Amino acid sequence: MLTAMRPRIELLWWQGCPSTERTLADLRAALTELGLDPDAIEMREMATEQQAVQEHFPGSPTIRIEGADPVPADDMPGLTCRIYRRADGRPSPTPDPARLREALKQAVAA
Amino acid sequence: MIATAHDFALPDTDGRVHRLSELTATGPVVVVFTCNHCPYALAWHERLADVAHDYGFRGVRTLFVNPNDGERYPSDSLDAMRARVADQGWNVPYLHDEAQEVARAYGARTTPDVFVIDGEMRIRYRGAPDQDYEDPAANALWLREALDDVLSDVELRRPQTTPVGCSIKWKP
Numbered sequence: 001m002l003t004a005m006r007p008r009i010e011l012l013w014w015q016g017c018p019s020t021e022r023t024l025a026d027l028r029a030a031l032t033e034l035g036l037d038p039d040a041i042e043m044r045e046m047a048t049e050q051q052a053v054q055e056h057f058p059g060s061p062t063i064r065i066e067g068a069d070p071v072p073a074d075d076m077p078g079l080t081c082r083i084y085r086r087a088d089g090r091p092s093p094t095p096d097p098a099r100l101r102e103a104l105k106q107a108v109a110a
Numbered sequence: 111m112i113a114t115a116h117d118f119a120l121p122d123t124d125g126r127v128h129r130l131s132e133l134t135a136t137g138p139v140v141v142v143f144t145c146n147h148c149p150y151a152l153a154w155h156e157r158l159a160d161v162a163h164d165y166g167f168r169g170v171r172t173l174f175v176n177p178n179d180g181e182r183y184p185s186d187s188l189d190a191m192r193a194r195v196a197d198q199g200w201n202v203p204y205l206h207d208e209a210q211e212v213a214r215a216y217g218a219r220t221t222p223d224v225f226v227i228d229g230e231m232r233i234r235y236r237g238a239p240d241q242d243y244e245d246p247a248a249n250a251l252w253l254r255e256a257l258d259d260v261l262s263d264v265e266l267r268r269p270q271t272t273p274v275g276c277s278i279k280w281k282p
Contacts, residue, residue: 016277019149080183081276083149091152092244 007107014060017081019093023061030101070103115227116215120205137169143218147185148276151221153243157250177213178279220275237271
């Protein structure tokens with residue numbers, strides 16, 4: 001049963017970027033769809049540049065599933081908003097929900 | 111109450127200075143505080159450029175203004191602005207608000223933050239381009255409606271909406 005295999009899921013966020021709410025909703029929807037607990041998300045606020053560097057935080061929002069970013073970024077760490085890309089190449093402030101679901105599926109299967 | 115727009119003169123990426131009051135003398139002007147590094151600004155960019163194109167034929171001028179601290183955020187430096195304009199062949203002047211005084215005078219909060227200024231230097235609309243940065247079909251509807259109303263000289267249906275985007279990166 002999927003609920004028995006709970007990957008650690010972190011959502012790292014910064015208050016200067018308004019994308020946290022939508023990302024959290026997408027993440028919860030993906031977890032629910034996979035039979036996982038939608039409330040099992042560890043919210044971690046990045047408040048200082050120093051913290052961003054220490055955490056290798058490439059911008060808000062950043063999701064980590066078992067410590068791995070489902071959308072790896074080469075960006076320098078810092079308090080900024082992250083640029084994601086939709087499947088058709090459009091820029092977006094949030095990760096593609098389909099990609100999130102796929103990463104979660106893989107984490108559960110691992 | 112309709113606020114009077116703060117006049118300004120800022121250089122674009124070629125060093126040419128654009129003065130707001132000279133532009134409003136011939137018609138409405140759209141001022142968009144925007145930048146290079148914000149996903150919201152990027153998501154709305156094409157829609158705003160389309161508005162500049164479509165309403166340019168109706169006498170509306172558009173200015174994009176980058177107010178971000180380019181030292182702390184190098185992707186918003188003047189060099190990075192120039193590179194973007196050159197790479198993408200923009201149809202809108204991209205102004206550099208290096209001192210951040212224009213953004214402060216307008217009370218701009220985010221990128222993007224959109225203002226429509228009429229021919230009498232009055233701020234007639236302020237807010238987001240439309241209701242959803244994720245949906246290209248939204249087509250900057252709120253901004254288009256505001257321009258239609260200003261050009262028709264009627265009361266605005268929606269004079270203010272909440273700007274959505276990245277916080278402006280102020281200098282320390």
